[in-house]
Amino acid sequence: MGNGSDSVDEAARDAGRRQRANVPHLFGSAAGRGAGGGFPVLYVLDANSVIGTVVEAVRLQGRSRDGQGSPAVVVGLGYDEEVPFATARLTDYSLPMTVEELPPFSRGGEWPRQGGADDFLRFVLEEVRPMVESMATVNRERQAILGHSLGGLFVLHALYTRPDAFSTYLAGSPSIDWYKRLIFAEEQAFVTQLQPGGKRKHVLIGVGEEEQTHPTRINEHARGVAERLGAFADCGLDVQFEQFARENHISVLPVFISRAVRLFLRSV
Template sequence: MKLINLILLFILIVQGNVYAADNINIAQSFEIDSKILQQKRTILVSLPTGYEANKARYPVIYMLDGLIAISHAVGARDVLVKSANIPPTIIVGIKSEDRMMDFTPSSIELYKSSGGADKFIRFIELELIPLINAKFRTNTFKALEGHSMAGLFTAHALIKSPDLFDAYIITSPELGWNKDEINEKLKLFLTSSQPLQKDLYFAVGEQESSMIKDQLSQFVSEIKNSSSNKMRIKHDIFEDESHMSVPLLANYHALKFIFSDLRLPTDIIENYSDEKFLAHEASMSKKYGELARQELKVYIPLALGLMKQQQYQSAVNVFKRLVQTYKVDNDHPQNYAWLASAHDKNGNKQAALKNYKIALQKAVDIGFMREALFRTKVTELTAELGLAK
């Protein structure tokens, strides 16, 4: 067990260095000349680690106030991807120009440009999303995130275009806009729409005004108490956080919540069956992309435990998932050696030899301590199969 822990630690260290570089650029930017908005808008896009090294498709998080929000969002995304709490995702930040125009659902006299939210939804739906889908490898899963006035817009988008996104992240929203009109729209929406299966995450800082906190609580309660509610909902109140500090924590916890179904259920781990395991992994791959995965500390102990129980085909299935899902950012020789060992025990000597050869070459490339062992395994299997050296 000590050796396994040492190997796992080495794998994690290597994982952190695979894409080391001198220059760090968290996002690319470009302009979109919007016919709907009749102006150019700056768009920021952060691609996940390893994007260029594969052909996988990715979920997309659309962030309002993107110029401000994207830096902390990218950091949260990268930490959560490395820990397999979320799948690798593309983050799209939309730079704000006139927040009162873009994010408000109705016009009021005090702000002459207000009331452009519906137009902004059309811009996102008809121009931005198709462009992102054309320029980048996206899958169908999309989330929208907004804070403050952008939180108001996100709540409005949920009501106005509920099918546009799979998840909505609403942080410290200004729901009191135009005499709390959005609450009446919400009530009408909940009584007239079909049940929706969406993920809704709400957050507010404990130090924010009572008005913002109360308005959000009322909004969330309306949804939870609706007879048509089929949505997964979480509402966090962060202690010692204010209106301007809460977005960082909210983004992190929102992503963990939205993608929480990715985790392998405890029941499958404790009462393993190939059918349940493969069905869960296939479902998550279909929903979140082929690189959606479990933590190393889930796959490896599970597969080694199956080996100990002499369930070798099951161990092969789990180790295959390990190799497939960590190929982009942690293509470690030990992963292939474990898979080779499972194949060997399961009687598939050809597959075992193939994977030991891969493990050996990768061990040579990085100077891994088990190179000699892998070389011995290759020699033994080559002789056993009667193949030329």
């Protein structure tokens, strides 16, 4: 953590400058924008590792029977590093835990600064989103965010703290265990604000079957979130939980993305 708010803000700005929003990919024709008008948008975390898989899933699944396609914009949020998972994500997607509450850093040395999720979410909504809207006519009522692992935790954080920012929240293998104290508090605050007949939101939480043996109890935590949120269907929450057979924490990515894109396209 920083020594004060100024140092934290400076670190957050540095994280924002490290980000790059990949050029949005548009599929389909303007004639197929749908009754709501404008293209639906899918924001993708960890674009360095998964943007190609997401783009292909949207391209293939987005084809309508007449061959014209279901239009969508895919926005990749990545880093200017040629690695699948940049170290900066450990700041940008995380909640403000103290390093004393975390296990030893698996890469050796000290943990990167924690707690950049709010700053990164503001970056997406206040800097990236206007850029996307300047490039394409978008449907503000049909927007989704997809993330996996620590990115999955970020997706839940976005749902709990900015529930009106997106219509669909796609969380794969969310890293709940290390941050469970804070994310559970956010969940509790979120559900207390829900009202019957609320605006419909789609939530998908997916895990790999082989993650059941993961020391951070990924499946148990993820299933618990889905069950608790699923109790609020009358408040507009459409919550789905999927456990994908014979997949582990990394191999689950393509199948989770396929399922997430399918839900996203069906909900637009």
